[in-house]
Amino acid sequence: MNHMFPIFIKMSEISTLIVGGGNVGHEKLEAILKNSPNAVVSVVSIDFGEALLDLAKDFPNVTLHKKAFEFSDLDPHHIALLATDDYGLHVEIQKEANKRKMLVNVADTPDLCDFYLGSVVTRGDLKIGISTNGKSPTLAKRMREFLEDALPNETQQLLDNLRTIRDKLKGDFAFKVKKLNDITQQVFDKKE
Numbered sequence: 001m002n003h004m005f006p007i008f009i010k011m012s013e014i015s016t017l018i019v020g021g022g023n024v025g026h027e028k029l030e031a032i033l034k035n036s037p038n039a040v041v042s043v044v045s046i047d048f049g050e051a052l053l054d055l056a057k058d059f060p061n062v063t064l065h066k067k068a069f070e071f072s073d074l075d076p077h078h079i080a081l082l083a084t085d086d087y088g089l090h091v092e093i094q095k096e097a098n099k100r101k102m103l104v105n106v107a108d109t110p111d112l113c114d115f116y117l118g119s120v121v122t123r124g125d126l127k128i129g130i131s132t133n134g135k136s137p138t139l140a141k142r143m144r145e146f147l148e149d150a151l152p153n154e155t156q157q158l159l160d161n162l163r164t165i166r167d168k169l170k171g172d173f174a175f176k177v178k179k180l181n182d183i184t185q186q187v188f189d190k191k192e
């Protein structure tokens with residue numbers, strides 16, 4: 001069984017640190033910005049790869065610090081993603097960050113991670129996060145592709161309509177719950 005608890009984070013409300021600006025640092029930054037273009041992210045790295053430089057230049061909320069990592073770099077941040085090529089450094093940073101009660105993701109080292117990234121299916125306001133408990137990221141990717149194909153194109157319209165109905169419904173909470181359940185039941189019945 002997968003014991004992880006998925007939450008959806010407002011990345012503009014917290015501050016994120018990425019250590020290492022090579023290929024993996026780029027992949028992590030891309031995954032964050034694809035979902036949360038408003039994310040507040042600092043990247044600390046001795047060197048930056050072209051891909052990361054190219055991506056970061058369009059995001060004023062992403063700041064790059066060209067330097068070797070020091071513990072004080074953790075100070076302003078809530079979560080950290082470690083993506084250097086130095087495993088020993090990752091172990092040290094992870095320990096210090098956990099002392100500070102920060103949550104950490106360590107590239108290539110699931111045992112040191114407090115959280116994993118997942119595959120993400122998005123249709124407008126609908127977002128589905130997928131985890132395989134670290135067993136097979138490739139299956140997570142395939143599940144994403146499968147669900148992307150399977151989701152109806154009208155998903156956003158359905159959500160907009162339901163929001164309008166939700167705002168207009170009068171009555172107590174129990175009545176609204178029943179009404180919204182009835183309406184959505186009809187939508188899904190029609191599909192069968």
Ligand SMILES: C[C@@]1(CC(=O)O)c2cc3[nH]c(cc4nc(cc5[nH]c(cc(n2)[C@H]1CCC(=O)O)[C@@](C)(CC(=O)O)[C@@H]5CCC(=O)O)C(CC(=O)O)=C4CCC(=O)O)c(CCC(=O)O)c3CC(=O)O
Pocket residue numbers: 031105107108109110113115116117118119120130131132133134135136137138140141144
């Ligand atoms: C534990 C976790 C921690 C974390 O990274 O947060 C982790 C760990 C590792 N990934 C590895 C490899 C690959 N990762 C991918 C892809 C993705 N990996 C992602 C998440 C996660 N990867 C977390 C678990 C998620 C879950 O529970 O399923 C996704 C979902 C999200 C994202 O990264 O944005 C994204 C798909 C996004 C999408 O397309 O939808 C591919 C496939 C590809 O790129 O085509 C490969 C190569 C093939 C293979 O190995 O499967 C390795 C071995 C490295 C090595 O061998 O050296 C480790 C380390 C290990 O397992 O020890």
Ligand SMILES: NC(=O)C1=CN([C@@H]2O[C@H](COP(=O)(O)OP(=O)(O)OC[C@H]3O[C@@H](n4cnc5c(N)ncnc54)[C@H](O)[C@@H]3O)[C@@H](O)[C@H]2O)C=CC1
Pocket residue numbers: 019020021022023024025044045046047048049067068069083084085086089107108
């Ligand atoms: N590239 C990939 O797709 C994969 C990489 N990995 C592993 O992930 C790790 C990172 O890989 P890449 O991103 O490709 O490496 P990379 O060499 O492209 O990037 C590492 C980055 O870390 C920075 N760095 C190193 N020491 C630092 C320090 N003390 N302070 C600040 N920055 C520092 C470097 O300047 C560099 O930008 C490696 O251990 C690699 O074996 C694993 C699977 C796939």
